Amino acid sequence: MIRRISLKTRVLLVLAAIGLGIGIAAPYLFPKYIVGLISLALIGGLFAQSVDLLAGYVGLVTLGQAGISGAAAYGVGYMASKVGAGFPAQIAVGLLTGILASLLFGLMAMRSNDVYFIMITLAQGMIVWGLSIRLYKVTGAENGLTGIPRPEPVNPYWKYYYLVLVVVVLCWMLLGIIVKSPFGASLKGLRESETRMRMLGYNTTAQKLYVFMLAGFFATIAGILLVYLNGFISPSSVVLAASALGVLEAILGGVGTLVGPMIGAFIIVAIQNIVSIYVDRWPTLMGLIFVVVVLFARRGLVGAISDVWNRRQQEVSLEPQSAQ
Amino acid sequence: MMLSIEGLSCSYGTAAIIEDLHLEVNAGEVLSVLGRNGMGKTTMVSAIAGIRPPEVRRGSITFADRELTTMASFEVARLGIGLVPQGRHVFGSLTVVENLNVTARPPTSGAEPWTLERVFDFFPRLAERSTSFARNLSGGEQQMLAIGRALMTNPSLLLMDEPSEGLAPIVLGAIRDRLLEIKGRDLSILLVEQNLGLALSLADRIAIMGAHGQIVWTGTPDELRRDEEAKKNHLGV
Numbered sequence: 109m110i111r112r113i114s115l116k117t118r119v120l121l122v123l124a125a126i127g128l129g130i131g132i133a134a135p136y137l138f139p140k141y142i143v144g145l146i147s148l149a150l151i152g153g154l155f156a157q158s159v160d161l162l163a164g165y166v167g168l169v170t171l172g173q174a175g176i177s178g179a180a181a182y183g184v185g186y187m188a189s190k191v192g193a194g195f196p197a198q199i200a201v202g203l204l205t206g207i208l209a210s211l212l213f214g215l216m217a218m219r220s221n222d223v224y225f226i227m228i229t230l231a232q233g234m235i236v237w238g239l240s241i242r243l244y245k246v247t248g249a250e251n252g253l254t255g256i257p258r259p260e261p262v263n264p265y266w267k268y269y270y271l272v273l274v275v276v277v278l279c280w281m282l283l284g285i286i287v288k289s290p291f292g293a294s295l296k297g298l299r300e301s302e303t304r305m306r307m308l309g310y311n312t313t314a315q316k317l318y319v320f321m322l323a324g325f326f327a328t329i330a331g332i333l334l335v336y337l338n339g340f341i342s343p344s345s346v347v348l349a350a351s352a353l354g355v356l357e358a359i360l361g362g363v364g365t366l367v368g369p370m371i372g373a374f375i376i377v378a379i380q381n382i383v384s385i386y387v388d389r390w391p392t393l394m395g396l397i398f399v400v401v402v403l404f405a406r407r408g409l410v411g412a413i414s415d416v417w418n419r420r421q422q423e424v425s426l427e428p429q430s431a432q
Numbered sequence: 433m434m435l436s437i438e439g440l441s442c443s444y445g446t447a448a449i450i451e452d453l454h455l456e457v458n459a460g461e462v463l464s465v466l467g468r469n470g471m472g473k474t475t476m477v478s479a480i481a482g483i484r485p486p487e488v489r490r491g492s493i494t495f496a497d498r499e500l501t502t503m504a505s506f507e508v509a510r511l512g513i514g515l516v517p518q519g520r521h522v523f524g525s526l527t528v529v530e531n532l533n534v535t536a537r538p539p540t541s542g543a544e545p546w547t548l549e550r551v552f553d554f555f556p557r558l559a560e561r562s563t564s565f566a567r568n569l570s571g572g573e574q575q576m577l578a579i580g581r582a583l584m585t586n587p588s589l590l591l592m593d594e595p596s597e598g599l600a601p602i603v604l605g606a607i608r609d610r611l612l613e614i615k616g617r618d619l620s621i622l623l624v625e626q627n628l629g630l631a632l633s634l635a636d637r638i639a640i641m642g643a644h645g646q647i648v649w650t651g652t653p654d655e656l657r658r659d660e661e662a663k664k665n666h667l668g669v
Contacts, residue, residue: 293530297523304521307481308535309509309585 210324252342362408
């Protein structure tokens with residue numbers, strides 16, 4: 109039996125195809141600076157998606173995710189600038205440090221909920237920030253680690269852009285499979301009621317550790333992509349504001365969706381890097397946008413658009429049918 | 433014997449709810465526990481399911497030779513005890529299919545497994561609403577979903593806490609007919625109810641719970657039908 113594709117799905121598929129088309133053509137359409145910003149937004153979007161996996165799907169808001177992506181970035185940076193290791197070793201150590209940080213932080217946080225979870229993850233982020241300042245020989249303290257070259261085959265900006273695009277799209281697809289799977293449904297169940305999930309046979313403590321590590325894995329990938337994009341890593345990448353930005357991007361775009369955090373990241377990168385050229389008080393503008401979204405679109409931009417669409421569809425279905 | 437409760441005492445903080453409860457559920461039987469409000473029926477269900485609070489102060493609950501009082505609720509569920517909680521508590525933000533799939537677990541016994549298809553055959557109404565969010569279902573549909581979700585864990589003991597609550601008689605009748613179909617098929621049921629009609633039509637044995645969780649009357653449905661004094665004294669009927 110052939111399933112009829114709904115109008116909403118068709119519109120989404122067309123929009124996805126347009127987005128992917130622009131993404132593929134970007135180096136031919138835009139100057140180098142803009143392509144760099146798109147790379148930054150894609151990486152920021154992946155980072156925000158990792159935050160959203162916890163915040164939107166499980167209801168656990170984290171303020172320490174930059175600590176995990178930062179640990180991965182420092183792993184790469186240390187191997188590149190201090191050890192002089194090859195790219196496979198750099199990436200392997202980056203993955204290892206990021207996943208190890210996820211495991212340690214997950215073990216610390218998995219028994220907490222709500223505001224306690226926020227406070228613990230905030231503290232975890234601050235620990236990484238503190239270590240990045242203190243461990244001078246490893247992290248370069250305030251100066252950070254500089255001169256981290258990109259792998260030779262993707263060194264030109266446009267080739268690196270394509271690498272970022274491919275990795276982010278693959279991660280997005282993987283996240284899509286995860287949230288649509290029974291495991292993803294169980295995460296939403298966990299968001300609704302941990303007690304109920306336990307009485308249905310779920311070891312929710314272990315489940316929280318799994319999802320924390322999964323989110324940490326995607327933050328790790330974002331951290332590795334970012335350190336090669338920038339060519340350096342410094343404590344400013346692991347400060348509280350970096351973690352909070354991921355949360356804000358998810359809220360702006362719409363939590364509990366994967367496209368929302370990506371849209372949020374593009375908006376924030378645009379405000380920070382393009383609008384700021386014309387508007388001196390761009391942080392005020394950004395603040396205003398957040399206030400408006402929180403007041404009038406609680407479910408973020410994607411949620412607001414979805415609500416308008418659903419309302420319109422309902423109106424159409426209620427309109428009297430004209431005689432054939 | 434499937435479930436055995438021996439000298440169970442439970443409390444919420446300093447408030448003792450159940451004192452020295454003794455109860456047994458045999459393999460394949462439907463035992464209905466009746467009682468007025470506040471007697472401790474739901475507390476007993478929570479204690480069996482490993483939900484804390486209430487705290488278990490004394491006594492034991494054994495299921496298939498395993499002590500349950502020291503277990504977490506997820507460990508109890510994995511032993512083969514399915515729970516249909518009071519108030520249904522389906523996951524509103526999940527669709528019907530997701531609600532069912534999320535709890536799917538292989539059976540602990542050699543019984544015919546409950547699958548999505550089997551649950552849909554059992555409750556055709558759920559199949560019709562399969563892509564609807566659970567929050568948009570009617571009360572009766574939510575109750576069917578709560579039962580279906582518990583069945584998907586492939587339990588050998590089903591705990592049902594007031595499944596008749598808030599349901600129209602016609603819906604309740606439909607659910608009762610379905611439960612009569614699975615009764616005795618590798619499945620024991622502990623039905624906690626205030627609805628005498630449902631208990632009488634479904635149960636093999638009835639126990640009436642009085643103050644502080646004491647079992648004050650036991651017998652068959654026919655015996656209870658004839659015992660006007662027990663109905664009047666303990667159930668106010």
